[in-house]
Amino acid sequence: MRGEMSMCNKVLLDNTGKPNMMVRIPKFKLSDVIPGAADVTHPAFIVDGAEIDEIYISQYQNAIIDGKAYSLPFQRPGVKVNFDTARELCAAKGPGWHLMTNAEWAAVALLSKKNNTLPRGNNHWGCDYSHRGEKGVVFDDCKILTGSGPAAWSHDHTPYGIFDLNGNVWEWVSGLRLLDGEIQIIEGNNAAKPIDLSLASDEWKPILLGDKNLKYALTDNGVKLTTEDAGEDWGGTKFMDLETDIQVPDIAKALALFPADDAKFTDYFWADCEGESLPIRGGGWNDAAYAGVFSLYLDNARTDSSNSIGFRSAYIPV
Numbered sequence: 001m002r003g004e005m006s007m008c009n010k011v012l013l014d015n016t017g018k019p020n021m022m023v024r025i026p027k028f029k030l031s032d033v034i035p036g037a038a039d040v041t042h043p044a045f046i047v048d049g050a051e052i053d054e055i056y057i058s059q060y061q062n063a064i065i066d067g068k069a070y071s072l073p074f075q076r077p078g079v080k081v082n083f084d085t086a087r088e089l090c091a092a093k094g095p096g097w098h099l100m101t102n103a104e105w106a107a108v109a110l111l112s113k114k115n116n117t118l119p120r121g122n123n124h125w126g127c128d129y130s131h132r133g134e135k136g137v138v139f140d141d142c143k144i145l146t147g148s149g150p151a152a153w154s155h156d157h158t159p160y161g162i163f164d165l166n167g168n169v170w171e172w173v174s175g176l177r178l179l180d181g182e183i184q185i186i187e188g189n190n191a192a193k194p195i196d197l198s199l200a201s202d203e204w205k206p207i208l209l210g211d212k213n214l215k216y217a218l219t220d221n222g223v224k225l226t227t228e229d230a231g232e233d234w235g236g237t238k239f240m241d242l243e244t245d246i247q248v249p250d251i252a253k254a255l256a257l258f259p260a261d262d263a264k265f266t267d268y269f270w271a272d273c274e275g276e277s278l279p280i281r282g283g284g285w286n287d288a289a290y291a292g293v294f295s296l297y298l299d300n301a302r303t304d305s306s307n308s309i310g311f312r313s314a315y316i317p318v
Contacts, residue, residue, distance in 0.1 A: 009160050012056060012315055015094030020071045022056040022315060023155075023162050025107060030250055033110040034260045037250045044107040046188035047316060055104055055189075058312040060146035061164050061171065068092045069313045073147040076139060077169050077310040083278050083302040086172045086311040091194055096318040101191040102176035104314050105281055106256035108155050108162060109293040117157040118265065121166030122149060123283055123291035128167075130289065136168075142285040144168055155293070167291040169310035170280040176255065178298050181215045181230020181273030183207050183257065192316050199276055199302070209249055216271045216298070219243060223271050225258050236270035239294045256294055267292030272299040284308045 008024035027045040030037035045052050058071030064078035069089040081089065090099045112118050120128040126138035134152060136144030147163040154161025165171075175191025177184050184204040186197070195203050206213035212227035222237025225244040237243075240259055252258040268290035271277070277298045283291025285308075300309075 009059065010056065014068065014097065016066075016068075018065075018068075018070065020093075020313070020315075021059040021073065022071060023059050023160070025055050025057060025104075025111070027051065027053050028107075028111070030254050033114045034250065034253050037253065037260075042103075042107050042110075042254055043188045043251070044101070044103040047190060047192060049188065052316060054317070055107070056315040057100060057104060057108060057162050058314060059162055060312070061168060061310050062089075062312045063146065064089060069311065071313065074137065074145045077143065077146055077164075079169055079307050079310045080305045081172075081309070081311065082305045083172050083174075083300070085305075087174060087197070090311070090313040093313065096315050097313055098192045098194075098316070099172060099174045100312050100314040101189055102173040102185075102255055102279060102281075103189045103191070105165075105171075105173050106254060108165065109256050110254070110260065112155045112165075112293055113260070113263065115156065117155065117161075119153055119155050119157070119161075119163075119166045119293055121153045121164055121168060121283075121291065122285050123167030123287050123289075125285055128153070129291075144285075165282050165293045166295075167283045167285055167287060169308055170284050170297065171282050172309065172311045173279050173281050176257075176279050176298075177204065178216065178271060178273065178277040179204070180232070180275065181217060181271075183214045183216065183252075185255065189316070192314065207249065207251055209246060214246075214249075214252065216273060218271070218273060223269060225252065230273045232274040234270070234272045234274070234299060236268055239267045239269045239296070240264055242269060256296070265292060265294065266290060267294040269295070270297045270299050276301065278302050280309055
């Protein structure tokens with residue numbers, strides 16, 4: 001599978017004819033990446049209930065040029081945009097273009113883990129915390145130009161992979177939220193479509209376990225995946241240390257909301273169980289060992305923006 005992943009780059013033109021460096025990810029099944037999972041297609045490859053053969057992910061964190069998002073090397077990643085603006089910058093590129101969804105991010109993360117190529121990155125002021133000799137081209141004393149780090153900073157550890165999924169700037173992803181601790185998602189990869197993702201949208205659906213909804217709840221030791229009352233607290237834990245008192249459904253693992261196995265890594269998880277919280281992933285330049293492709297911060301309002309939050313576009317053939 002790694003060879004299939006590594007050499008699938010493509011330059012895609014947007015509606016103004018400008019190029020974007022993209023990485024093709026072909027369809028795969030949950031059983032390919034999650035031990036004991038069902039032999040069904042990963043949700044990143046299901047749109048409107050139908051399977052699609054491929055998705056294209058920006059090779060680089062996106063820069064903002066003329067009001068649109070672009071995947072190009074050696075650029076300053078676009079920051080200081082809120083969730084809805086990030087979606088608009090991606091959708092402005094034309095049909096099929098969209099803000100990378102959580103389902104797509106999780107698909108890439110699980111492939112990297114399966115192939116033992118979890119990406120390193122700029123999580124320590126221009127270098128990798130655990131490999132200080134690995135550096136990118138630094139600006140603003142902390143961030144790096146897109147794709148300027150070594151091959152080990154890509155999802156498949158080759159120059160052809162998806163870069164900067166670990167550190168540099170956090171990235172908005174769509175199709176996932178917490179609402180008072182309840183995990184809500186957009187079905188399949190429908191978040192890749194130009195649908196309503198507002199606070200009151202009917203597109204948001206809970207993840208069901210029997211007749212109960214999945215939630216995150218804060219415990220004395222960290223965070224627990226449960227169907228019980230979530231409370232209204234905020235907290236975090238290492239992703240590998242997430243607790244549970246239920247039989248975890250495949251969909252939670254497929255969306256990188258709970259560990260797929262007992263692998264040990266230090267990527268961190270935060271959750272705010274009060275109100276609506278939208279996700280950012282990957283970590284920033286100063287998150288050290290807590291940054292990583294499985295790092296997830298569910299504590300942002302959709303109106304939040306900062307110098308440490310960016311985004312990347314993706315594309316599905318239309």
